[in-house]
Amino acid sequence: MEILMFIVIGVFFAIGTYLLLARSLLRVIVSLMILSHGAHLLLLTMAGLNAEAPPLEHMADGGYTDPLPQALILTAIVISFGITAFLVVLGYRTYKVHNTDDLEKLRGSADE
Amino acid sequence: MNNMLIIPVILPFAVGATLILFAKYRKAQRFISLLASIAILASALFLAYDAYTNGITTLEFGNWNAPFGIVFVSDLFSTFMVLLSAIIGLVCLLFAFCTIHPEREKFYFYPFYFFLLTGVNGAFLTGDLFNLFVFFEVMLLSSYALIVIGGTGYQLRESFKYAAINVFASILFLVGVAYLYGITGTLNMAHLAVRIGEMEQTGALQVVAMIFFIVFAMKGALFPLYFWLPRSYYGPPAAIAALFGGLLTKVGIYAIIRTFTLIFTNDPGFTHTFILWIAGLTMFFGVLGAVSQFDFKRILSYHIISQVGYMVMGLGLYTRAAIAGAVFYIAHHIIVKTALFLFAGATEKVTGTTDIKQMGGLLKTHPWLAWLFLISALSLAGIPPLSGFFSKFPLILESLVIESYGIAFVALLVGLLTLFSMIKIFVYAFWGKQAHTDEQASISVTKLLLPIVPLVMLTIALGIAAEPVFTYSLAVADQLLNPEIYIQSVLGE
Numbered sequence: 001m002e003i004l005m006f007i008v009i010g011v012f013f014a015i016g017t018y019l020l021l022a023r024s025l026l027r028v029i030v031s032l033m034i035l036s037h038g039a040h041l042l043l044l045t046m047a048g049l050n051a052e053a054p055p056l057e058h059m060a061d062g063g064y065t066d067p068l069p070q071a072l073i074l075t076a077i078v079i080s081f082g083i084t085a086f087l088v089v090l091g092y093r094t095y096k097v098h099n100t101d102d103l104e105k106l107r108g109s110a111d112e
Numbered sequence: 113m114n115n116m117l118i119i120p121v122i123l124p125f126a127v128g129a130t131l132i133l134f135a136k137y138r139k140a141q142r143f144i145s146l147l148a149s150i151a152i153l154a155s156a157l158f159l160a161y162d163a164y165t166n167g168i169t170t171l172e173f174g175n176w177n178a179p180f181g182i183v184f185v186s187d188l189f190s191t192f193m194v195l196l197s198a199i200i201g202l203v204c205l206l207f208a209f210c211t212i213h214p215e216r217e218k219f220y221f222y223p224f225y226f227f228l229l230t231g232v233n234g235a236f237l238t239g240d241l242f243n244l245f246v247f248f249e250v251m252l253l254s255s256y257a258l259i260v261i262g263g264t265g266y267q268l269r270e271s272f273k274y275a276a277i278n279v280f281a282s283i284l285f286l287v288g289v290a291y292l293y294g295i296t297g298t299l300n301m302a303h304l305a306v307r308i309g310e311m312e313q314t315g316a317l318q319v320v321a322m323i324f325f326i327v328f329a330m331k332g333a334l335f336p337l338y339f340w341l342p343r344s345y346y347g348p349p350a351a352i353a354a355l356f357g358g359l360l361t362k363v364g365i366y367a368i369i370r371t372f373t374l375i376f377t378n379d380p381g382f383t384h385t386f387i388l389w390i391a392g393l394t395m396f397f398g399v400l401g402a403v404s405q406f407d408f409k410r411i412l413s414y415h416i417i418s419q420v421g422y423m424v425m426g427l428g429l430y431t432r433a434a435i436a437g438a439v440f441y442i443a444h445h446i447i448v449k450t451a452l453f454l455f456a457g458a459t460e461k462v463t464g465t466t467d468i469k470q471m472g473g474l475l476k477t478h479p480w481l482a483w484l485f486l487i488s489a490l491s492l493a494g495i496p497p498l499s500g501f502f503s504k505f506p507l508i509l510e511s512l513v514i515e516s517y518g519i520a521f522v523a524l525l526v527g528l529l530t531l532f533s534m535i536k537i538f539v540y541a542f543w544g545k546q547a548h549t550d551e552q553a554s555i556s557v558t559k560l561l562l563p564i565v566p567l568v569m570l571t572i573a574l575g576i577a578a579e580p581v582f583t584y585s586l587a588v589a590d591q592l593l594n595p596e597i598y599i600q601s602v603l604g605e
Contacts, residue, residue: 075242
């Protein structure tokens, strides 16, 4: 199970990196979303997936799932929601003001 | 009494949240925010005094014991940083009263200002790596909002890049946390230090250490990850640029020093030599950027980069006196750099530009501004008896003692180039023929100087009282180099 998750994470990171190198504002935002989902999954998987029992001590005969990573990614997901919302608005305003979403044209010159 | 520890975090948060309700009432906002910053300064002073007299105190939330619950730790280093951030918070607020545009005030400037302070103070005080991430995010989200507030074309364009780079760094931070949790099974910094000390295999740790170094280097603007800084700090108004220039990069540096003296100390031969190299390159390329620029704010921004190098150099040398020098340097830099950015704001108010080629003759029309600027500029360059000299001196002396002649040479050269570019500002902007109109010359800057004067006094005081301040820095360095004390007071035996 862990191996499968790691492959999924690798695919997420590959897609995210590919999109991050794109010239469009929106693609950069989407890439940051995908990358952060990859990081969340990594946080969940690195602690070890254990499907035997829920994280309740009295129900576990053998091992039980570590609850901490789930609490951690919950926080991380909320933060990435907020940041994504902000980035989308920022990207939209940038597009409105400059009339372009091409990052190459948004580079700006030194003498402005 | 250890509940006091939460005050510098909870107070700005509560005030920031309250101020949202008063967004349309400028006077009420100013009054509340002024009172709140004074209260934060008082609590920070109390914490620093308490940490100096009573040693390390910890606050365990909900009485969950240390490795399991969330802890706040106040040792000498963290309270020192909180004190500095409180001073800068108050001073920049006073400056913002005189300069910030009323429209910006109505668009939640003060709430974001206090949320930023929440994040900064929280990052200093927390004893938990994941909380460090969360407070970084609190700080960064408010910084994105502050840097774009006003919404000019330039700001929108540059803050998108600033936000994208920092979000990317945060993702890497999360990846680092994931790996570290997978390897050690804990995120409490003291507990991490214990677990890593017990570990045999350290190859994977090296990777994680480098991931964290990259993350914090991105936030702290170290070579080669500093490219975002000069352009994004150019956009916002002077009060915000001063707050950022003084504080934000230092949070990254604080995190580097904290993690690389407490957690990743298993192979200093590799990590700290690497850090020393990066420090040298950061200093050199930062100052080259400053020398090449002709814009007041851009020169100052490039100087942030080169001086961040000195702080990291102290960590890279990794001796008692060098780390004390780095701590002293952080204090000196936060104070002087904020003052210089505020000077940039004041000259911009008079001349209407930040391009030093279009300025001139301010010495005649605004003598106080010019002379106070010269004091801070000389302090930044490291001329005795100001604080810059006494903070660079231990660093360079120590690098000679342990025979790292290369870094000593770079540090001295960078000091010289810093002096050159600061004098360049003085010559272009303050000397020479008057380039601004008589109408501009009659603009009074007395109100703007009021928040700057205390900072200039502080840099003189830090220079004259270098002996006690350096003794304090040595005490900080002793605590940083003996993590056993930290570990024991967090985990409790």
